[in-house]
Amino acid sequence: MMHRDEQARDRRYGRYLVLILVGLAMAAGRIAVVTSREGDTAFLSANDRSRWATVASLVEDGSYEIDELIEIRGAKENRRPWYSIDMVRHRGNDGKLHYYSSKPPLLATVVAGVAKGVYFCTGLTLTKQPIYATRLILFFFNIPILALFFATSIANIERLTRSNWSRHCLSLGVIFGTMLFPFAMTLNNHLVAAAFTSLVVWIYMFASEKNDEHVGDVSVFVPKHWYGIAGFAAAFTAANELPALSMCVFWFFLFRWIDKRSVLPFIGGAAIVVIAFFGTNWIAHKSLRPAYAHRGVGAAIEELGTMPELPAIEAIADVLMSNKIISGGSKLELEESDEPSRWLVRSSDDQLFALIRNDSGRWSLSYWDDWYEYPGSYWKEGRRRGVDVGEPSRLVYLFNMLIGSYGIFSLTPMWFLVPGALYMGLFHGPHDYRRYSMAVIIASVVCLLFYLARPTIDRNYGGVSCCFRWVLWFTPLWIASIAPVVDHMAQTWRRRGIFIALLAFSVFSVSTALNTPWQSPWIYQFWSFLGWIGG
Structure with a gap:
């Protein structure tokens, strides 16, 4: 006969599954109808066009050069549906100048593998069927990545909380309450980085729990290959979000503290990504430095x-x-x-x-x-517009980054719990969780200071996007951090009401960006309407 706790757990798992399926169905529905503003492709911005051009060139021409793609003309006069501002130009293998995406080529190379599979199964190509081929590739790539984020984040919540109320509310937050969800309908690095970060968090929490019972500092529960997967996932996050390199280093030491056997597998898993990152960069650009570093x-x-x-x-x-x-x-x-x-x-x-x-x-x-200076380059002085001009005041930039028009806290009020939760995490819970909290604090501060210290041209809030997208990979880290606090809030109706309000406003922000993530945040748009900032 099944134990009562097991029955309750099975019911929770059933609810989790329903939530995940609903979230995936919504994302799939958005992908199924995603179309550019002009209606001739399924590309939503210069950012994803840059990657799509690389994917198409790899599949159809076997090259990272995108010269021919950006010259394709659409149905409308002078319309170039593949053209992007996120390009660089340098000499290619033939000694001539060519255009390339400014994005690191590793992710586009992986997606090109999916695109090749779609071509073999359906005969659709990106250049001939830029709407339906794009949607199929997005479905087969983004939906599994989103499912990984949902499943591992909810598994972390299940492990870190005790109250059913907190588990259900946080699960709703994972599915519908973070600004990551709108990015499921477009090709981007942020969804990938967040999903693989969530996977590392899950492996760490799993290994920490199992290592409560050990003999001679040697784990008898966690197979070594899990540490290899953690190293791969941590490095792949850094390959997609450069500032995540700091957290990758922290993950190495965090795993080392809980199990000495993790060292070699973790390094081995990370080495695969390092070789792939620099290898694809060398093949594409004959340089070990990413294009954006030139x-x-x-x-x-x-x-x-x-x-x-x-x-x-x-x-x-x-x-x-x-x-x-x-x-x-x-x-x-x-x-x-x-x-x-x-x-x-x-x-x-x-x-x-x-x-x-x-x-x-x-x-x-x-x-x-x-490599950014070429005829017609958007990045030349005097050509940039809107937020791409850059914010000259670091104080204003910090304000808008945190609680202003692109605010981390103003757009996702759930994150108001993060600072207090991280502070409490330093003094409560097992030592493994305390070390985790310290690592997340340092990584969060380092990342924010990194963007604050950038030159004016780079202080643009991530360009025209629905949020300060450069910190989206922190989403699973912050969810795991606030889980114990939400568990504490579940004890009284007043505290429950506070969290529900924070969650509701977070969901509101997400709903404003379901049409496309490549739009200004609703706060920015509203302030522009009021005349407080330039439109």
């Missing part, structure tokens, strides 16, 4: 001395020929650069160099390494 000048070639005016083009040619960089038949062109005191030197065989003048009037010649 924003300046490369290695120095030679000092040209001090002179009041621009050096003669003949003198520059002599320097390049003497260093055997260009041939005698090459011709050079000198162009003004977007950056002050810098000029672009271009050879007839598409080699690029930077002519630089320092404050003392000395001239030098270096290799060109600004």
Whole structure:
């Protein structure tokens, strides 16, 4: 006969399953009708178009170059449905200049595998059927990723709480209360990073619980391959969200503290991602640095001395020929650069160099390494618009980042519980959970300071999106942090009411972005309507 606790647990699991299926069905429904504003593709923004162009090029041409894709014309005059502002330009394997996505190529390479499978099964290609092929690929990629996030996050809640009320309310929060849900209808890195973070949290909580019973600091419950999966998931999160590298390091030590056997499997799992990340980047760009890191000048070639005016083009040619960089038949062109005191030197065989003048009037010649500066680039000074201009005031940026128009707390009021929950986590619960809380505190602060310290051009709240999307990968970390607090709030009706209100307002924000995540937050739109900020 089944024990009463087992019956209650089975009923909870049944409710969880229903919630998950409803959430997945809603996401699948949105994917089934997702269409661009112009109605000729299922791409929703420059951000996802950049990745889709790479996916299509890999599947149909076997290349990371997207030149042909961005020139495709739509039904409307002058409409280029594949064109994106998230592009870079540099010399390819053939020695000519080509356009590429500015996004790290690993995720697009993985999605290209799914796209290849869709092609083999249906014959649909992204260039010929940009609506239906896109929707199928999104379904087979995003829905399993979203299911992973739902299942592991709810499993973490089940492990960290005791009250059925808190479990059910937090489960609703996981499904409908975070700004991650709108991103399920578009190709992006945030959903992937959050899902794999949730998987690491689940493995950590599982391993911590099992290691309460051990012999000689050696776990007898957790198979080593789980630590390998944790290392892979932590590294894959960092591959999709660079600031998550800090948490990846913390995960290594957190697992090491609970089980010494985790070291080698964790490193092995992470190594797979490291090799794949840098390998695909090298194949795509012949560089170990991601495309977005190429924003300046490369290695120095030679000092040209001090002179009041621009050096003669003949003198520059002599320097390049003497260093055997260009041939005698090459011709050079000198162009003004977007950056002050810098000029672009271009050879007839598409080699690029930077002519630089320092404050003392000395001239030098270096290799060109600004992949974002090309004809028509959106990122040139004076071309950026709206939030992409960048917020000059760090104080204003911090305000809007936390409780303002793009606020972490104002858009998802559930997160108001996070600071107190993390503080309480330092002093309550098992040592493993306390160490976890400390790691999440440090990672959260480091991440926020990282974005706050960025130059003006990068202080843009993540561009036009429904939230401050760069911290979405923290979602499962913060859910696990507030779980014990919500469990405590379940003890009185007043506290329950407070959490329900926070959850309701969080769901409200999510509902405003169900049409597309690539829109300004509802608070930003409302403040623009009131005239408080520029529209």
